[in-house]
Amino acid sequence: MAFTPIIGTLIYLLDRDTQRVLLIRRDARPADDHYGKFNGLGGKLELDESVAFGARREVQEEAGLAMTSLTLRGTVSWSNFGPKREEWLGFIFLSDGWEGEPLSANDEGSLVWVELDRLLDACNQNSAVRAAANLPMWAGDRHFVPLVFDDDPRQFHGAMPYDNERPLDWSFERF
Numbered sequence: 001m002a003f004t005p006i007i008g009t010l011i012y013l014l015d016r017d018t019q020r021v022l023l024i025r026r027d028a029r030p031a032d033d034h035y036g037k038f039n040g041l042g043g044k045l046e047l048d049e050s051v052a053f054g055a056r057r058e059v060q061e062e063a064g065l066a067m068t069s070l071t072l073r074g075t076v077s078w079s080n081f082g083p084k085r086e087e088w089l090g091f092i093f094l095s096d097g098w099e100g101e102p103l104s105a106n107d108e109g110s111l112v113w114v115e116l117d118r119l120l121d122a123c124n125q126n127s128a129v130r131a132a133a134n135l136p137m138w139a140g141d142r143h144f145v146p147l148v149f150d151d152d153p154r155q156f157h158g159a160m161p162y163d164n165e166r167p168l169d170w171s172f173e174r175f
Helices: 051-063 116-122 127-133 141-149
Strands: 006-015 020-025 041-044 071-081 086-095 109-115 156-164 171-174
Touching (some): 006 051, 006 141, 020 041, 141 171
Antiparallel strands (some): 006 041, 020 109
16 A cells, blocks of 8 residues: 655754753644644645745744754654544654744644653653653654654654554664
8 A cells, every 4th residue: 555645844943051842732723633732843744845944834834933953853654643544754853943932822722842851751651750741742752752852863764653543553763
């Protein structure tokens, strides 16, 4: 079966001075498939735009910021993702440089600075540590989010089949 994904970007903005990450809390539209979850910024690639341009556009639209640095950390392919069981290919970026002050909210939700340690705790394999972080996110994010922030300079490329809202597996390689 051919993989015919929606192409998207996911960007994590890291303030290295405060060790905080700008996330969106999807709390604006109750009908949103992501409602109640925290996530990086980003979205669907538009026709005839590059992945880097799409990432910059999404951050400008969602946070009102112009990025001055952008590092591709990896890719993830998701199948049967969410209630609509969509196929996605996501390009995952880290940015530690931008111009402007972030918006406080947008049409999808509130923008929130979250301590990097809290975000990583929310990804912890230990369920007690994860629960203590109190940061609702997609269950599969806990597998790849730590790779965005680790010290390994190699990109990761992973596959994560889902069954609606539940990840079934996770595999990745780096090079």
